[in-house]
Amino acid sequence: MSQLDPKGGYTGKILRVDLSRRKYRIEETPRDLMIRFLGGRGFIAKILLDETAPHIDPLSPDNKVIFATGPLTGLPVAGSGKCVVGCKSPESGGYCDGNFGGYFGPMLKYAGFDAIVIEGRSERPVYIYVEDGQCEIVNADDLWGSTTSVCETTLKERHGRECAVACIGPAGENLVKYANVIHDYGRAGGRPGVGAVLGSKKLKAIVVRGTGEIPVHDLDSLIVMLRDVVRKLRDSQFYDTWTRQGTMVTILWSNENSCLPVRNFREAVFENAHKISGEVMEKFLKYRTRGCFACPTPCGNLCRFGKHVVELDYEQVAMLGANLGIDDMLHVAYMVKLSDEYGMDTISLGNVLGLAMELYERGLITSEDTGGVELRFGNAEAATQMIEMIVHRKGIGSILAEGVAKLVEKYPEARKFAMQCKNVEISAYNCHIAPGMALAYATSPIGAHHKDAWFISIELKNPDMSIEEKVQKLIWMQNIRGGLFECIGTCRLQWVEFGLDLDYYIRALRAATGLEITLSDLMTIAERVYNVIRCYWIRELGHWKREYDYPPQRWFEEPLTSGPRKGARIDRETYEKMLQLYYKYRGWTEDGVPRKETLRKLGLEDIIEALRASDIELPD
Amino acid sequence: MVPRIEVDTERCVCCHLCELVCSYRHFHSVSTSRSGIRITFTIFKDDVLVDARVCRHCDPPYCARACEYDAIVVNNGIVTILGDRCTGCGDCVKACPYGALRKVPNVKVPIKCDLCGGDPECVKVCPTGAIRYVSA
Structure with a gap:
């Protein structure tokens, strides 16, 4: 790549917030970072390696959480809504990051920042409010304990509906090791515990409002390309199916190809896959489609059941459905709703519950351990009860909240059927055949x-x-x-x-x-x-x-x-x-x-x- | 019937592509706030609320009535702000009952939809066809 400076794509500023001292500082985005690491994950990896001391406790004030955008975030480019968030993981003890869509990343850039670096730890719960190059650290006592949708709506009422809110739920506050960050009512990122790290810093949310412009070298070309891409994608044969079902089309595909996780990855074909398929979702639950920022092929499946609204995708339904032997779509949707509201990762949750159910069926965990909950495969009631116990760290829920690795530590025999790599739970593809x-x-x-x-x-x-x-x-x-x-x-x-x-x-x-x-x-x-x-x-x-x-x-x-x-x-x-x-x-x-x-x-x-x-x- | 943009909020997926092309067309800029159309998504008490704000070119326009400088006129049914007369006081923004005008820092004239001369960019880019141009 040429050694010239970028003429656009970046805002050129990084916001650094020190929660311990309740101070913030605005820095230039280092040229070296842009040229050698581009953005997003590249920024996070380099900053973590450079700025954090070795062997820090991930839940200590020494850890840093970084929200980083890329040079295309917020631009008129197809699907430019991504923001990556990362830190040292409390679950794996290593590097972790996750990306989420929505419009938080674009807003951050309109507010004038390529990235936010969060350092230290606050004594009391706080949230960060960012508006057009300014930043404020605000008391969040009233928001602590609230579920993610309540938190987001409250903050939008306070700061205006156009704001982008990324927050943690009770799972992050209670340091559940697979708590994540939730934005825009269900855009989630940071599986291996970013939510817990934010919880440890007592940072409930980040609210961003940006009315500025992102500098771009050649905007005309970007717009010409965008129009062309939108037309092409809209005319594609797959457009219709994709926008109706999104990633949920994968349930039946995985089942047919023997790679669906079933009963803690023991089997790969689920006898009742047709009950939790994309078609069932589309027919009985789906209510509208939603997209992320600048997305020409929206895949968010907004579903409504009872008085709940929830978004469903493949990973969630496979992990909380097939992997737990649960074939009741409504119940799966309810569990997804709970995890989104509590702010924890549905993949890891499904995996942990799967392992716990297997241990229960093998007699390694008894009903005495579970406080009387019949934690068997297919028992949706029990799974739901367990979710509550995990979030509030009650009884055995406190161990499950630590992830699969902790279960193995406690029940060494579980090593044989713990589905994880580097202590992070496997997501929804079963690999006996792959x-x-x-x-x-x-x-x-x-x-x-x-x-x-x-x-x-x-x-x-x-x-x-x-x-x-x-x-x-x-x-x-x-x-x-x-x-x-x-x-x-x-x-x-x-x-x-x-x-x-x-x-x-x-x-x-x-x-x-x-x-x-x-x-x-x-x-x-x-x-x-x-x-x-x-x-x-x-x-x-x-x-x-x-x-x-x-x-x-x-x-x-x-x-x-x-x-x-x-x-x-x-x-x-x-x-x-x-x-x-x-x-x-x-x-x-x-x-x-x-x-x-x-x-x-x-x-x-x-x-x-x-x-x-x-x-x-x-x-x- | 006056010409205007109509948004089917049931079909809108909140991708903000309309805002991006609007800011390009009118300000040659990348900035969703410099847009005559504005979309927000909220879930309030378990109900999804998609809100689309765009000028209805109402007749007579509330904004024009509120303007002390006669900077807002109606041309062939299109409500237009005359930049040379506008002082940027923001009275029209407050007067609009639909919240369709907005003031943005560093831009004097409030931003609103001008229908792109009859061939609106937002209509062309909308991936779901939720935005419609209703001509007179």
Whole structure:
């Protein structure tokens, strides 16, 4: 990439709020950060590594929470509504981030900031109000304890309906390890405990109001491209189905392809999948479609049941439905509603409850432990009761609130069927039949999550792919999804679901920033981001072991016992080979540690030094 | 019937694309606040409230009546603010019962819909067809 300064796309300012001293400061966005790390995840990873001391307690004032936008966030570019939020995770002890749509990111840029860095800890509950280059730290005693929708509406009544609100719910306040941040009544981000870290800082919400402009190098070109893309996507054959069901189309797809998580990932075909399918949602619950900022292909399924309004998507319904053996769509919707209101991640929640149910059925947890709750698969009542116990940390709920890893610690036998990587719970793709997807989970830089590489569809479509090709494709996909999209600030679904050309994003970046960016520049940035995050993990843990990049045992050892793919499991040898290749292609050692040479090639000499300062010498 | 923009709030998905193209067309700017159309989404007491604010070009216009400087006129049914007469006092913003005008920091003249000369940009960009142009 050229060495010139960006001429647009960024606001050029970062807001830094110190909650301990109740002070804020506005800084220039460092040029180096923009040029070498682009935005979003890139900003967060670099700032965390640079600014936080090694081995800090994630729930201490030393941790920092960073909300970062990308150079395309808020611009007239398809799906430009993304904001990434990250910190050191209290669940995994390593790096974590999550992106959420809506319009918080765009508003932040209209208010004049590329990112907010939150430091310290407040004594009393507070929220941060940001308006056009100004910031205020406001008392939030009255909001503490409120559910996310009540909190958001209250703040909108106070500051105007156009404000963007990102807040935590009671789960974050009570330090549930998979509490997240909720924006716009159901846009969630930060699975591995960002909500808990905000809770520990006593920060209930951030309210942003921005009426400013974002500078752009060549706006005319952006608008021409936008019009063209909107027309193309709207005329696409898939548009109708997608806007009616969104990601919920995946329920039946996963079931047909034997990759739905069923009863704590024990099986991959759910006998009652048709009862929780996209069609059922569309017919009986859906009430309207909602989109994020600048989205031409809106996929938010606003559903109404009783007096509740809730948004449903695939991950939530698969994890709280099939994975718990629950086939009552209304009940699933109710549980999703509860988790959104309490501000906790539906994926991890479904996974934790799945494990707890399995332990209960195996007699490792008794009804005495659960306070009389019959925690069996399919028992929706029990699951709902357990959600309340988790959020309010009552009885066994207090252990479940710590995540799957804590359950394993308490019940060592649970190791065999705990579905996690790096202590973060697996999301809704069962991988007995998909070693490539298992590798994607195991090497995801935030712990098990699909956002870096939704590899399963490519893998199933090309069953004859050699393992070399598979690993190369996987890395390519991680670099695009986890690198490019996490950094530029747009949604990836137009590319994933509608085949929108990657070239569009590159042309948009050029028009926005005036920099001659190429795909290969972006791939370098992605490599940089992956290496920085891996180095952050190594610095925090003090070492790295190959087994940290292993998927759960269950996929190796317990073949599917039902469905068309009965008998399928992952072959351990194949997996080892794939992991070996993965390390090789990434330029890492046999133990998954980045080599100095790799970092030097990416211009990351500073990272080598940073690790040396923590007594870690990377291999040559 | 006066010409105007109508928004079907049931179909609106709140993507704000209309605001983006409006700010481009009228201010050559990226700024959703510099837009004659404004969409908000709120959930209040378990009810979804999508609010679309855009000038109805009412006849006679409340805003024109409130203007002490005769800066607001009706041209072929289109309510227009004359920039050279407007002082930016904001009386029209307060007078509009539909909240369709707005003052933005650093912009003197209140911002409102002018129907883009009969070919509104917002109508063309709306992905769900929720925005309609009703001509006279």
